[in-house]
Amino acid sequence: MPRPLQAVIDMAALASNHAKARALAPRSRVLATIKANGYGHGLLRVERALADADGFAVCEIDQAAALRERARSARGDRLVLLLEGFFSTPDLLVCSREGICPVVHDRAQVEMLEQTRLESPIDVFVKMNSGMNRLGFAPARFGAAVERLRGSSSVRSLTLMTHFAAADEEEGVAAQLEVFETHAAPFGGLRRSLANSAALLRYPQTHADCVRPGIMLYGVSPFADCTAASLGLRAVMSLEAEVIAVQSLSAGDRVGYAGVFRADAPMRVGIVACGYADGYPRHAPTGTPVLVDGRRSRTLGRVSMDMLAVDLTGMPEAGVGTPVVLWGGALPVEEVAAAAGTIAYELLCALAPRVPVREAFPDAPTAPSVAAG
Ligand SMILES: *Cc1c(COP(=O)(O)O)cnc(C)c1O
Numbered sequence: 218m219p220r221p222l223q224a225v226i227d228m229a230a231l232a233s234n235h236a237k238a239r240a241l242a243p244r245s246r247v248l249a250t251i252k253a254n255g256y257g258h259g260l261l262r263v264e265r266a267l268a269d270a271d272g273f274a275v276c277e278i279d280q281a282a283a284l285r286e287r288a289r290s291a292r293g294d295r296l297v298l299l300l301e302g303f304f305s306t307p308d309l310l311v312c313s314r315e316g317i318c319p320v321v322h323d324r325a326q327v328e329m330l331e332q333t334r335l336e337s338p339i340d341v342f343v344k345m346n347s348g349m350n351r352l353g354f355a356p357a358r359f360g361a362a363v364e365r366l367r368g369s370s371s372v373r374s375l376t377l378m379t380h381f382a383a384a385d386e387e388e389g390v391a392a393q394l395e396v397f398e399t400h401a402a403p404f405g406g407l408r409r410s411l412a413n414s415a416a417l418l419r420y421p422q423t424h425a426d427c428v429r430p431g432i433m434l435y436g437v438s439p440f441a442d443c444t445a446a447s448l449g450l451r452a453v454m455s456l457e458a459e460v461i462a463v464q465s466l467s468a469g470d471r472v473g474y475a476g477v478f479r480a481d482a483p484m485r486v487g488i489v490a491c492g493y494a495d496g497y498p499r500h501a502p503t504g505t506p507v508l509v510d511g512r513r514s515r516t517l518g519r520v521s522m523d524m525l526a527v528d529l530t531g532m533p534e535a536g537v538g539t540p541v542v543l544w545g546g547a548l549p550v551e552e553v554a555a556a557a558g559t560i561a562y563e564l565l566c567a568l569a570p571r572v573p574v575r576e577a578f579p580d581a582p583t584a585p586s587v588a589a590g
Pocket residue numbers: 250252300380412413414415429430431432433439
């Protein structure tokens with residue numbers, strides 16, 4: 218029997234969240250952001266779940282090529298955006314051959330484009346740094362970059378792009394949006410792409426021609442002050458394990474490495490088959506929420522590589538084999554992340570390759586069980 222730990226991916230929830238993005242931005246193309254292995258859910262698994270996607274956004278060129286390859290039969294027009302663009306001339310040639318659309322964010326990339334003969338011209342997203350100071354042309358240089366790309370025979374189409382630093386915060390998008398609109402104004406005829414999940418959900422004025430939702434597709438709220446359920450999103454990943462041992466502690470007994478948890482009265486502790494090598498955060502302190510047999514409990518002491526401890530107080534029926542949910546279902550991953558001092562993005566992306574994945578199709582009349590992909 219395998220170790221009792223698995224990630225369950227709700228394929229119907231993925232499709233439902235994608236439909237939600239579409240419904241909120243009905244006049245925009247929806248580019249599903251599936252970088253970082255589909256935020257830990259599996260690149261091609263997410264691609265399969267989103268059969269009607271207009272396109273996808275990733276960071277690695279081999280993944281972009283794989284997505285274009287799969288689009289060729291079904292959706293030849295499916296846009297695959299390479300978020301950091303190409304890093305070399307060979308990569309640029311791959312973009313041209315495979316029909317991948319790169320982001321162009323600096324002068325070196327413009328020069329590479331001008332100096333390379335391509336099999337066929339490419340579609341480009343040209344990026345403005347409207348205030349995040351990560352990637353993109355400075356606003357004052359943006360117009361010149363657009364003109365140069367427009368003049369290049371290697372470029373078939375241009376989309377103007379920027380990315381928001383604080384769409385999920387109180388600060389919002391206003392300042393960056395103004396910078397973008399001011400410096401993009403001379404190019405009224407070109408398409409635009411601005412919105413991540415937070416902007417898509419909260420700022421319809423950012424939807425433009427093409428939105429780039431990521432985290433919302435996975436059923437996670439980008440906002441600290443607002444749950445995914447209240448946004449109409451359905452959690453996609455559950456991390457599920459079982460109790461594999463029970464310890465009865467006396468007052469004063471300690472649990473796990475360094476004994477950082479100490480019982481102040483007799484208690485029962487469940488040892489669960491999930492640790493930081495599975496992607497559970499090691500920095501989750503005592504008290505991080507878990508579901509034991511569907512009921513809320515808490516972790517105790519340090520998370521080990523392969524195991525962690527949970528409180529079985531008040532659960533006399535719990536024992537070896539009792540199911541434990543680390544996140545998912547009634548326990549939003551956002552809550553676990555907050556308890557561990559991080560964000561849900563990081564927990565989802567960190568799901569380890571050693572954790573088996575099961576795909577669930579709860580909305581289907583019969584639920585086929587499908588192996589990893
Ligand atoms: C990751 C990313 C997104 C998606 O962001 P979410 O917050 O997950 O919606 C969109 N655009 C760019 C440029 C990104 O890097």
